[in-house]
Amino acid sequence: MRTETTNALSPAVLHSWQSQMRDIAQRVLTNFSTSQPVDLIDEYAKPVCHWLAIVATGGSLQLKKAESLLMLAEAVSTAAAEPFDESLAARAKAADEELRKHFHSGPAPLRESGFVALSQTLPRMLANAWVALIQQPSEWRRLHSEPTLISCAVEELLRYGGLPRILFRIAGKSIDFNGASIQEGDRLILRLAVANRDPAHCQSPDLLDITRRPIHHFSLGNGRHSCVGAPLIRMVLATLTDLLVKRYGKATLYQEIKWRGGSGFRFPNALYVLLHS
Secondary structure (H helix, E strand, O other): OHHHHHHHOOHHHHHHHHHHHHHHHHHHHHOOOOOOOEEOHHHHHHHHHHHHHHHHOOOOOOHHHHHHHHHHHHHHHHHHHOOOOHHHHHHHHHHHHHHHOOOOOOOHHHOHHHHHHHHHHHHHHHHHHHHHHHHOHHHHHHHHHOHHHHHHHHHHHHHHHOOEOEEEEEOOOOEEEOOEEEOOOOEEEEEHHHHOOOOOOOOOOOOOOOOOOOOOOOEOEOHHHOOOOHHHHHHHHHHHHHHHHHHOOEEEEOOOOOEEEOOOEEEEOOOEEEEEO
16 A cells, blocks of 8 residues: 555656646735735645645545535544544544545545645644744754755654644554663653754754754654655755745744644644735
8 A cells, every 4th residue: 555655646646746836836926915914824734735636536525525525524533633622523523534534545545544644733733833933033044045954954844843633553562661661551641842953863952953963753654654645744844935935035923823633633723924025
């Protein structure tokens, strides 16, 4: 399944999607005003990511059907944001079962789970990255003046503002790790957000530095257990951030951020900003 998904997300496919995505994103940005606040989530991230979700999972959804599926996908994503809420989990289970009825072909990660990830999780990841740049305007200005830093900036943004906070895993074998005895079959909670800011592996971990070298993070997993969609995620984050920061030299918050989510991940409910040339 992993090989099938990797082939479906080949460099040639990603290049084609990136070209189309750039055109869509540039048209969106052209309509923005520097005199009126803009919600970078609803007005920029979501339209592009919703298009990508439809294309990547088959591209044959009609607009009316896509709108209903987006509502189901949001229910699934909301439960992932707070995995300890049983009522959210129940609604997510029903929504996931309904979503499965509409995705029948292609690699499993690019069916209903891919639709949820691209239409819901990805815009929220983008929002967290942009909040980090907005709150540290010197890094926004640096990227604006030195766009060749975008690849390094993406990795630092994933480390600093990565969306996933925890993951659940089952121990495959018994092991003693740093004084902790883990038995085969134990359910583990991996605190990714803490690991990404471990001072033992990252100097000044609470500082966003888009020139940081080297950069170690777990926001997209690691090794053979890394996210199979990581190349696609990196491409989207790099492309949309690059276009935004190149066009505007600064962005300032227009209103206080209200956060959503929980122990799984947190993200802005909206991201209203004033953009400056």
